[in-house]
Amino acid sequence: MADEKNPEIxxxxxxxxxSTQALDGIIENFVLRxxxxxxxxxxxxxxxxxxxxDQLKAKKIRIVFDQASETVSLMTDQDxxxxxxxx
Numbered sequence: 001m002a003d004e005k006n007p008e009i010x011x012x013x014x015x016x017x018x019s020t021q022a023l024d025g026i027i028e029n030f031v032l033r034x035x036x037x038x039x040x041x042x043x044x045x046x047x048x049x050x051x052x053x054d055q056l057k058a059k060k061i062r063i064v065f066d067q068a069s070e071t072v073s074l075m076t077d078q079d080x081x082x083x084x085x086x087x
Contacts, residue, residue, distance in 0.1 A: 008067035009087045012080065015056050015063060026063060027052050030074045 015023055031048045052074065055061045064075045064083075075083070 010080075010083060011065045011067065013063040013065050013072065018063070023053075023063075024049075026072055026074065 018026075027049050028045075030052065031045055034048075052061065056063070059077060061074050061076055062080045063072060064080060065072050
């Protein structure tokens with residue numbers, strides 16, 4: 001069990017270890033949480049979801065389970081490595 005002195009390290013989850021439905025749910029949650037797109041042109045949900053899947057395959061982003069909050073999120077590879085250094 002984690003406490004302030006011994007926090008639990010967030011765990012990477014391979015996209016191959018979860019169902020397609022679970023992966024789609026994680027991606028949907030991320031895209032919808034991202035908010036309104038204020039760029040030069042609107043990007044469809046389908047395009048954003050495909051971009052995320054491509055980045056997962058290229059190992060540019062990771063699926064991370066935070067044991068402390070019991071939540072799953074997407075994180076850049078760089079942010080994940082930085083997080084690991086803090087533990």
